[in-house]
Amino acid sequence: MPKLRSRSRSRSSTLASGAGYWWYLVPGFVLVMAIIVVPLGQNIYYSFTFYRGIRPPEWVGLQNWQHLMHDDKFWQSFENSIAMIIAMVVVPTLVGLLIASVLFDLVGKKFGGKVASFLRATYYIPQIIPVVVAAIVVGWIARPQDGALNEMLGAVGLDGAQRNWLGDPTWALPTIMAVLIWVQLGYPVVVFMAALQRVDPELYEAAELDGANWWNRFRAITLAVIRPEIFVVTLTCTIAALKVFAPVYALTRGGPGTSTIVPSYYSYSEFFQSQQVGYGATISTALTVVIILVATVFLIAQRRVERQEEQR
Structure with a gap:
């Protein structure tokens, strides 16, 4: 009996002490409510209203959503988002x-870890440059009259001198895609090099003894071990591609025409330029739904792959 009483007292004291720690979660909970939950709820509400930011919102039901389904500019922005996914997810992840x-398997072994770390840092430098600063530099490089890109093309005799890379509807989107590839490439390089630290060197040594070349080791060992990091990089980069705003705003403002417009910039223009707050909220809400669906699909796919590996 004394032992049972002491155990019950220790459990009650543990619960009482644990309950006190919940108060430390209150500031974070308040910030999440104020920064995420409440604005998201207001945004969803405004998507069902006609609101220009001055007079009180007027409830219009599904009118904004019906207009969205038949808005060619909105669908054009999502087509451009596919190009952004290619530039920020597909190419940076593969490359x-x-x-x-x-860097890890060849450069690190031949020249040492310091050389590999230095090269890794050089790839990551564009990630720490402010987007606006990078956009200004790119704007100077792609300037049609005296930009560095046209000067280099003219110097080697290639066609393209005096080309308006950001003002031509044909070249504006590929130019932004090239900039995003340059900016985004360092993120997967750093994540994957960190993931490769988990690979057992004995696996590579055993594969080399069996006569496996670099490509066979990469396909059979590297991809299998760092698959979780590949899922993480792909998911985070896809969300970033769907939300991309700053490069488009700084370089082209969605132009020329609608050749580089994306959903986030279209929502911004409806909010602050056209003062159609209700319709801008509809666009951003639709974008939020798409991001949630994409994240759900990625998580389901990752769980299925993990289950298949466990069954093996």
């Missing part, structure tokens, strides 16, 4: 995976 493997 970053290849670069990280080469």
